[in-house]
Amino acid sequence: MREGPDIARIASLVGDPARANMLSALMGGTALTASELALEAGVSLPTASSHLSKLMEGGLLTLASQGRHRYYGLAGPQVAGMIEAITGVAAAVGPQRVRPGPRDAAMRVARVCYDHLAGEQAVAMLDRLVARQVLLRNDEEIRLGPSAASHFAAIGIDVEGKARRPVCRACLDWSVRRSHLAGTLGAAILDKILAEKWARREKDSRAVIFSPTGKQAFEKTFLA
Amino acid sequence: MREGPDIARIASLVGDPARANMLSALMGGTALTASELALEAGVSLPTASSHLSKLMEGGLLTLASQGRHRYYGLAGPQVAGMIEAITGVAAAVGPQRVRPGPRDAAMRVARVCYDHLAGEQAVAMLDRLVARQVLLRNDEEIRLGPSAASHFAAIGIDVEGKARRPVCRACLDWSVRRSHLAGTLGAAILDKILAEKWARREKDSRAVIFSPTGKQAFEKTFLA
DNA sequence: CGCATGGTTCGTTCCTCATCGAAGCATCCT
DNA sequence: AGGATGCTTCGATGAGGAACGAACCATGCG
Numbered sequence: 001m002r003e004g005p006d007i008a009r010i011a012s013l014v015g016d017p018a019r020a021n022m023l024s025a026l027m028g029g030t031a032l033t034a035s036e037l038a039l040e041a042g043v044s045l046p047t048a049s050s051h052l053s054k055l056m057e058g059g060l061l062t063l064a065s066q067g068r069h070r071y072y073g074l075a076g077p078q079v080a081g082m083i084e085a086i087t088g089v090a091a092a093v094g095p096q097r098v099r100p101g102p103r104d105a106a107m108r109v110a111r112v113c114y115d116h117l118a119g120e121q122a123v124a125m126l127d128r129l130v131a132r133q134v135l136l137r138n139d140e141e142i143r144l145g146p147s148a149a150s151h152f153a154a155i156g157i158d159v160e161g162k163a164r165r166p167v168c169r170a171c172l173d174w175s176v177r178r179s180h181l182a183g184t185l186g187a188a189i190l191d192k193i194l195a196e197k198w199a200r201r202e203k204d205s206r207a208v209i210f211s212p213t214g215k216q217a218f219e220k221t222f223l224a
Numbered sequence: 225m226r227e228g229p230d231i232a233r234i235a236s237l238v239g240d241p242a243r244a245n246m247l248s249a250l251m252g253g254t255a256l257t258a259s260e261l262a263l264e265a266g267v268s269l270p271t272a273s274s275h276l277s278k279l280m281e282g283g284l285l286t287l288a289s290q291g292r293h294r295y296y297g298l299a300g301p302q303v304a305g306m307i308e309a310i311t312g313v314a315a316a317v318g319p320q321r322v323r324p325g326p327r328d329a330a331m332r333v334a335r336v337c338y339d340h341l342a343g344e345q346a347v348a349m350l351d352r353l354v355a356r357q358v359l360l361r362n363d364e365e366i367r368l369g370p371s372a373a374s375h376f377a378a379i380g381i382d383v384e385g386k387a388r389r390p391v392c393r394a395c396l397d398w399s400v401r402r403s404h405l406a407g408t409l410g411a412a413i414l415d416k417i418l419a420e421k422w423a424r425r426e427k428d429s430r431a432v433i434f435s436p437t438g439k440q441a442f443e444k445t446f447l448a
Numbered sequence: 449c450g451c452a453t454g455g456t457t458c459g460t461t462c463c464t465c466a467t468c469g470a471a472g473c474a475t476c477c478t
Numbered sequence: 479a480g481g482a483t484g485c486t487t488c489g490a491t492g493a494g495g496a497a498c499g500a501a502c503c504a505t506g507c508g
Binding site for chain 3: 260261269270272274276277291292293294351359
């Protein structure tokens with residue numbers, strides 16, 4: 001009988017399909033209401049409410065009440081990192097997805113993963129940044145190259161992260177079997193893309209849709 | 225209803241207390257037999273066996289049969305990383321451990337965490353390496369400093385990792401609330417400590433006991 | 449070969465927990 | 479105020495799965 005942190009308690013919170021779906025949905029980075037999450041999880045509103053209070057009690061979610069709406073969001077990067085880790089194992093281990101899911105074609109091209117960009121576009125971007133040695137990669141480990149600071153400064157992104165998170169991290173993509181860029185840099189790049197209106201987020205989805213000109217600008221900036 | 229990797233399946237495997245205890249025990253890095261794991265989890269042998277076959281089916285464990293013994297071990301660094309992530313959240317979230325557990329004093333000083341050193345000694349070592357700028361740290365992110373290669377080469381450790389894992393990573397310590405060094409470098413350092421016989425592993429425990437002279441050598445090498 | 453040890457399989461019991469309908473509370477709109 | 483929307487609580491139902499004892503295979507030893 002060992003002690004230590006109650007890992008079973010946390011894992012079992014994620015271990016229910018309905019709750020897992022909710023958490024996955026929240027990996028989109030935006031907070032969602034109870035009814036949206038109920039829809040996402042495929043359960044009735046009372047059931048969802050019950051799950052949400054459990055997740056709250058477990059400290060995995062934060063709650064922001066705005067009028068009659070109650071927005072639930074992931075409690076922080078550490079929780080998001082845990083979900084990522086579990087998703088990675090599940091993807092590696094599962095024979096799953098008999099059909100490699102053209103489920104939502106746009107989702108495979110580009111989507112939001114908690115607070116950074118994922119999907120084929122994101123994978124291509126990381127590959128290119130590594131090829132140009134702006135970033136240096138050693139499998140799962142990613143760090144800034146010598147030219148990184150000036151390179152990103154030219155785009156208007158400050159890489160001197162003072163935040164409580166790594167500047168760059170590899171995040172395994174479940175659709176492709178490759179990694180994309182997470183961390184504060186990944187988040188900053190997504191911010192940039194949305195701020196410049198190169199792309200917009202699909203309503204009620206994690207998909208990110210690039211406009212024709214936005215795609216050009218993105219490729220010019222990150223895939224050149 | 226979303227698809228993607230079956231994260232609930234994986235999480236629910238970890239979500240049972242008995243299985244969570246087994247996995248935690250295996251974080252010690254050494255493979256264990258079914259009966260050892262039954263003891264560790266506090267369940268009967270049949271129950272343990274049932275859990276183990278579920279973990280096997282889930283792809284979380286590997287099995288090595290040796291005569292009439294069957295050694296179960298974690299399936300790989302990715303699985304270990306997931307357990308670490310869950311443990312980190314559990315430690316951060318839990319009010320737990322009413323008594324901050326002098327449970328096993330030696331465990332708090334130094335213990336094995338999957339394949340690297342954890343505990344107060346390990347935390348001190350990471351702090352010192354960062355202070356000396358052998359390693360550069362940005363909260364959760366750790367990378368090699370300019371002098372790292374020569375510094376570790378002098379000790380007989382090659383930091384040029386070709387492995388499928390990051391060279392260095394921060395791993396949150398559940399006893400202290402600080403991080404210690406994981407990754408291939410962390411593993412190499414633990415190897416070194418054991419190879420030099422500076423310390424030995426306590427039987428049936430994750431505790432690592434330094435000999436008086438070994439402790440001196442360790443401090444001279446890493447805490448100077 | 450026979451016995452002991454290490455492990456798994458089977459069958460049963462039991463309890464937790466997910467689920468939903470109905471009813472209740474809160475907030476906003478007109 | 480009255481009604482509508484968003485969400486939570488309550489209570490009853492039901493299913494999954496964790497637990498163990500007993501019996502069953504496999505390996506090693508004398």
